[in-house]
Ligand SMILES: Nc1ccn([C@@H]2O[C@H](COP(=O)(O)OP(=O)(O)OP(=O)(O)O)[C@@H](O)[C@H]2O)c(=O)n1
């Protein structure tokens with residue numbers, strides 16, 4: 001599996017690269033790697049590190065306990081998430097046929113969600129995303145021409161048909177590699193890996209996501225993540 005962890009975390013505010021920032025004293029990346037390694041089906045984790053931070057990330061992984069059955073590799077990432085994922089895919093050894101891609105920024109995904117994605121790929125889907133119904137009404141807008149100008153609403157998609165998509169996303173390896181190669185040639189992008197596969201015209205299947213698989217993006221998300229960890233610790237105590 002591939003964990004893109006090379007982002008800066010601009011929306012989180014100034015500080016270390018997002019994946020290296022601490023949640024309850026442990027780097028977010030370590031939480032994310034442990035969340036993936038909790039699945040018995042995950043045997044190799046390729047961590048895509050900030051371009052100037054591969055050695056630091058390797059040292060971090062060496063210093064934290066991971067299950068013995070899980071190997072890991074660290075490779076430097078790129079300018080965009082898409083490029084970082086492609087660099088991670090390039091590092092996968094021969095023989096792996098199912099690939100998961102998981103944001104380091106989603107450190108708290110439960111193992112049941114990881115296993116549901118893997119099972120759906122093993123059952124024959126070429127691309128699988130965990131997703132949740134959206135709580136807000138979502139509007140499509142015409143972006144403002146200059147900052148401060150009002151945006152014009154152009155449409156309100158029916159909410160019952162919308163899903164908020166999470167990671168890990170699961171793929172048949174050849175399909176995902178082909179999608180990244182093809183989309184890179186066109187210069188187009190997608191904000192998630194399933195979006196790349198959709199551009200090939202291949203089907204993408206949805207399995208239930210989990211509210212604890214949220215992405216740490218803005219400062220309030222750090223507060224929520226630490227609250228989730230505190231609740232887990234309290235529950236473990238009983
Ligand atoms: N060049 C990049 C950009 C993002 N990511 C990774 O992609 C995941 C999802 O990205 P996001 O949450 O947007 O992280 P950042 O790009 O760090 O956030 P921001 O846009 O606020 O800077 C994260 O685990 C991030 O480390 C990556 O590997 N390489």
Ligand SMILES: C[C@](O)(CO)[C@H](O)COP(=O)(O)O
Nearest residue numbers: 081103165166167191192215
């Ligand atoms: C991949 C993703 O987490 C699915 O919701 C999301 O698209 C990443 O977006 P970001 O802009 O890189 O945070």
